[in-house]
Amino acid sequence: MKIGISSSRLVRLMQLAILGITFVGLVTRNVGVFVNGVFAFGITVLPGVLRRDYRLSLDTSLTLWITAAVFLHAIGMLGLYDEVWWWDHLTHLLSATLVAGVGYSTARAFDEHSDAVFFPPRFMFVYVLLFTLASGVLWEVLEFAARGSAHIIGVKPVLIQYGLDDTIVDLIFDAAGAVLVALFGTSVLSETVETLLARFSRESD
Template sequence: MSLARRLHLSERRELRFVRGLQTVIILVLGLGLWFGNVGVVVNAGVGLIATFVPTYLERSHRIVMDAGLVLWITAAMFLHALGTLPLPGLDFLSPYQAVWWWDHLTHTFSASLVAGIAYATLRAVEVHSDGITLSPAFRFVYLLLFTMAFGVVWELLEFAIGEVARLSGTAGVLTQYGLDDTVLDLMYDTVGGLLVAIFGTVHLTGLSDQLAARLDARSTKR
């Protein structure tokens, strides 16, 4: 069963949800531009672009994502963009600053996306290559290790960007709140990877099959 069917999402309802979340991201981007908040602009802008990746893949490469997957991507970008915006109801602090669980939620969402991409790519290569056969246990460990490794790279990137911003006296785009925060981030990254490894792989089969078909087509052309 596809993720969209499990969520009882028709194509029309999925489109409404996605467009609604994209509209909020555009609003966040506009507010960031209005108030000159570089962090909000960059995070909302990148997030907005990411929400159009499924449309690009469908139009340019004929890779059609399940409606639930599109909503999954858009929701992750929405939560991250909104999390950077100072809100009056939070004493003009951002949800990342004022809501203790917001960072954990977004890290879990983002890590699940990373794990999903990793699984779809791995399975596509496995289906495409006759000489590669991977056991479920290997896939499980691979997803966890890949997600954790990506999380470490992300934390290093956050630290580097923060240091550059501090030394140059400019506004930071990404913020790191210390070692304890880093450890918690990596823990919730692992949770996101676990969720995909246990529950999510069945919903990514269609996407990985399409990627494998693209690989087969390229091999045939050669």
């Protein structure tokens, strides 16, 4: 699904904004802003790396989806996570749809590529949900570890973690993102599945 050159320009603008956020973190010596900015920008160039090194061409809409998720996270590190109560929920929901999309696309491509693999729709739904929640739990553990390490070192945490209640709410939004992909992923991610399937076919030849 191609959605035009304007999406490519929007991706470039968000990349520039992320670089600006990274620079702010460097100038202000804010480790959290800087590290998350570097991480976010690295994610935005990943589609190009996959296209160049692995011949996996992601369509424009998916690239925009990825960039928007990390862009919102990078902005949140400037203070929106603390000042806007729903910002963390928004970024978790969007990030969870990306994680679920990766899990769904990979499993669906394996399903179509191999006659030895068959994933019924109900199994796929449960798989996407569990895959996303497992990734969410791993992320929460990383947030907790980052916060603890920051306190020991005496710097601002690279990742923000607000306690057990926040973790539970984060996982609820992770689950919501997984459900959205499980219900509507067939149409949105069909081109991504075909790209992965072509890659698997080339490797098996």
